[in-house]
Amino acid sequence: MGNVGDKSYKFFLGLLKTYKNNLIAFAVALSIGLSFIVYEEGFAYKITVDGEIVGITKNIDEVKSFIEELHKKERKKTGTDIVLNQEIKFERVRVANKKLTDVHKIYDNLKNAMSFSCKAAAIIVDNKFVTALKNQEEAEKALELLKGKYAKSSKRVYFKEDVKIEEKYIPPKYLTNVEEALKILEQPVKKVVTYTVKENDSLWSIARDHDMYIEDILKLNPGLTENLKPGQVIYLSSAEPHVTVVTERQVGYKEEIPFDTKLAKDESLYTNQSKVLVEGKKGLKEVTAVVISYNGIEVSKKIKSENVLEKPVNKIVAVGSKRLPLTVATGSFSYPLRGTITSRFGQRWGRLHTGVDIAAPQGSPIYVADGGTVIFSGWESGYGYVVKIDHKNGYVTYYGHASKLLVKKGDKVAKGQKIALVGSTGHATGPHLHFEVRKNGVPVNPLTYLNK
Ligand SMILES: [Zn+2]
Known part of the structure; x- marks a missing residue:
């Protein structure tokens, strides 16, 4: 019977072994189950925006789709690519349930902490940002419209400044449409x-x-x-x-060509004579020019070509080279006598004093003021002994109250020639010369004609 008992023991052992395994399996299962519960209850996500905590939640997928929604809204609003300016991090943390943040509070915090930049086509003028549009096409359209305002019949239209379109990420509020961009570009700065x-x-x-x-x-x-x-x-x-539109417009017009005046020496004429040999005549040319304007205002003109239609005819003037005889008037008067002016031209004692009185000792020489011809030499009431010289240029000069006359009618006298001597003949209270200048027969003030 020892055999039987041995067998039963073995069975028991076997049974025991099975039970033990199950027990271990149960214990393992229990511990896994427990730890699972602990895990689910203790782990959550801490959300940070650029390192700043905005909340802790287990509803990570909801938060992520909220962020995605904000992205989409902004993209829809601007119509361009959007980038978030901040870095959002989700970090697994173990916290008690009471430390979790209400999801709406997280949404508010996110809205405040997040900001976007949008991809834009920026218009850069002389390396300075001026404005930005949604895309390259719109930016180009704004610039083309601006050019078009002044283009008209221009051959070339371009900007004076260095104008570039660059891809830039900008705050969405700076994004403009074509119309707004045009306004900004034209704004005076x-x-x-x-x-x-x-x-x-x-x-x-x-x-x-x-x-x-x-x-x-x-x-x-x-x-x-x-x-x-x-x-x-x-x-x-x-x-x-901000931007200057330069236009180059070709124009054609006719213009007169002035003539030159050439002088030709003529020995048969005196130095104070001249004669027009050929009358000048203006020419005519056809000019092609490029007119350069800034924002429609003409600033310069470049002549491209000139086509002479009619040549100008130069005026030719013969100028005398023959020396004047001294008896021909030079046109200027010199003092006839050195002395003291005792009476000027003008009203005196209720009547016109027709000349100027120059006092000098009796017998002092009187010189003719300019070249001419003696037309009178003799006695005349009031003047006493007087010489009258015609200078053949509209002027006649008188030399009165002389004590002695040295020329006679018809004599040609050279400028500075001695013609008489000082005296006090006629109406005179002492030795002096009455010098008179008559222009076309009318006495004028000699002092305004005499060379100082
Ligand atoms: Zn006088």
């Missing part, structure tokens, strides 16, 4: 320009001419005073649009 001071400039005149206040000029030029020197360079501000 204050630019600092240099100005070279001209003769007779003053701060006041510069301010007036440049539509500025004197105080603003002084602000731009510390230390500047009213003491401006021509050539000095100062700063001024001027309001100009």
